[in-house]
Amino acid sequence: MATGPDYTFACPECDESMSVNASMRDALVEHGCVVCGTSVTPTVFSSSPAGE
Numbered sequence: 001m002a003t004g005p006d007y008t009f010a011c012p013e014c015d016e017s018m019s020v021n022a023s024m025r026d027a028l029v030e031h032g033c034v035v036c037g038t039s040v041t042p043t044v045f046s047s048s049p050a051g052e
Helices: 022-031
Strands: 007-010 017-020 045-047
Touching (some): 017 022
Antiparallel strands (some): 007 045
């Protein structure tokens, strides 16, 4: 089973971008951006291609 990143997060406020897995995605949606604290929605995540 793959344990690599599943999504790419791009903060709409501070432009921070990072690869995250599904549980980190859920935490970001619940708590906001780890850099600037802005609230985020699932729409700021894009799927990472398989194998990356």
